[in-house]
Amino acid sequence: MKKSVLFGTLTAAGLAAGAASAATLDDVQARGTLNCGVTTGLVGFAAPDADGEWQGFDVAVCRAVAAAVLGDPMAVEFVPTTGQTRFTALASGEIDMLARNTTWTFTRDVDLKFEFVGINYYDGQAFMVPRDLGVSSAMDLDGATVCIQTGTTTELNLADFFRVNDMEYEPLPIETNAEAQQQYLAGACDVYTTDSSGLAATRASFENPSDHVILPETVSKEPLGPLVRHGDNEWGDVVRWTLMSLIAAEEMGVTADNVEEMAEGTDDPEINRMLGSSGELGAKLGLDSDWAVRAIQAGGNYGELFAKHIGEETPVGLARGLNAQYTDGGLLYAMPFR
């Protein structure tokens, strides 16, 4: 009798463990919250504000997905991950999606078995040094001590950059951006290197941002985007098209303010399909027809999110650059809603 109970429990646990990787959408809806992996704190991208509420550009993607899937942008459980723990957290099912300025690379896509659903920020790796060090080019960094977050692509790019240019350096490995900031400001390293958006965000939180310069060289391509586990295509589609709807909304002039009004029906058939007043795109995703309306209402379209969290008006002060719509000479290009 006892034995059968034990085996029954084991079997149930086994089934539960097996099912965890299959239908993430159902799991999220049953749970009522979205588990979203973010950084441990990078101002502008993901950091808790004074009220302890997570804010930022990556956070906004999580909130849009939660709004589309659950109808509530606040129904997100944020899981802070380091460069080292993020992939394990995603692969093990601890988080449903990862929005942690993560670079889309071949190895991560193919070998680590993840699925990048798109790109929400086109970035590149750069170096930041104190102004009084008198360095004006990354080529002058021979022999420098470099603060580097472990478990990142920047770590590999750094090794390649110094090797190819036949220079020496001393890596100072650190776990989180906060730790890097402390070490860099204490002068334990001469240089801090990460994606240039990350450098700008970090510098914005310094007491005297103008005492530090970001060197002109960009040594790599870093397309950053949200990702999900390989093999659950339905869930991947939900996250992908939520991101697409934010980008498309900016292109088509749909904003957080006018989305309600536009959802009633417009002259533009694509807007109608996206916002659900014609066609059944929502049902095909396994959601209701208002999914995109809620995603856009959560924080605004891509342009609004950019301006609010990392744009030129914010302390981070990033220009749109590559991240402008293709119609403005950038790389953002939402696939058609058809």
Place this chain on the structure above:
Amino acid sequence: MSASTDVPKASFRLSQLIYDTRYRSITIQVIALVLLVAALWWLVNNTVQNLETLGKDFDFGFLTQPAGYDINQRLIDYDSQSTHGRAAMVGILNTLLVALLGCALATIVGVLAGVLRLSKNWLVSNLTAVYVEGFRNVPLLLWIILIFAIMTESTPEPRDFRGEDATASLIVGETVAVTNRGVYIPRVGFENSLSAAGADWRAETAALEAGEEAAPPPSSGLDWLIVFGVLVASILGARWNTRRADAIQEATGDRPATWYVNLGIIVLPTLAALLALGATIVAPIFRGFNFAEGIHLRNSLIALWLALALYTGAFVAEIVRAGILSVSKGQTEAASALGLRPGRIMNLVILPQALRVIIPPLISQYLNLTKNSSLAIAVGYMDVRSTLGGITINQTGRELEGMLLLGLFYLVLSLVISALMNVYNNAVKLKER
């Protein structure tokens, strides 16, 4: 009586498995074993299934792939083009280094603190009590981070040593630089180095024009091997001398003085070897962004080493104190009655007897220290947990394989330390004749 022979042979019934004390324990053991095997099988099966669902295989091939990342503290040659296996080796050596340094310092600190805590001097015994309780009762990770933060925040940057108006300067006769990136201490260079680098250096120095400054002489493993070889031979010689003195004492009752002969036997040949190789002290020099030359003891190493040693030292102190208290007071009084001074009582009477109580728990402390060294990642010390168990796993996605290898390494290392300490324990334990 014949009655006992015709007792009916009881046939075996199933209920006997539970109710018969002859079989009950076996039944319980068999059931427990079956359950254990089933649980293990379920764990393994579950892992295999989940790996399959994720589309991952089980493969150690990544160890031969190029690692692609750099490691700052390397005891063997390594660059970013070396393999993940080599990176793991670098990490293993770094773990061994900090474990060895930590165990040595923990023993010294622990024995001192353990003895001092029993001191009759109120100040001394209470100060050591504060040390022991303070370190024993605060988590190790906090000590590691605290020491690291102090070293980073309170020491000057390397560039403060630069230029005419330097705000910091080298200490100990311009040979040691304490910076917030670590402590740079002088190294020994060999002008007559036997390695290829030595020959190159002599050719370069000979070709220098007047006024040009010579590069510091190199050192190589070969040179150190010679010096240590001579040292070991000298120590063996000194032991032979001591045994000769013992023999003379046995035979005649007079013991010839040995200490200055031994000192000479040990020091003179080693000194001669160093002189022949042209040993010179090379102090760290500021160059570019950092100090060059000299030996760089990184802050991460120092913080981890000190924290591990002081933390474990507090436990060792308690073990030593318990060991000393286990020797009955009568021993002290008897030694005292024989006219021994307190220091000699401790060294000759108490400690040898206390050792057999001290050694077994000391082994666990060494094992703890070695395993605790995996907290290294907190300060970015590149031990095996940070290389194989951190960056390699992260870059290749081989969590299971990496963690299994890591577990295997710590297991083997712990067993080796245990075995070595057991050999020592057998040598010092009470020998009953």
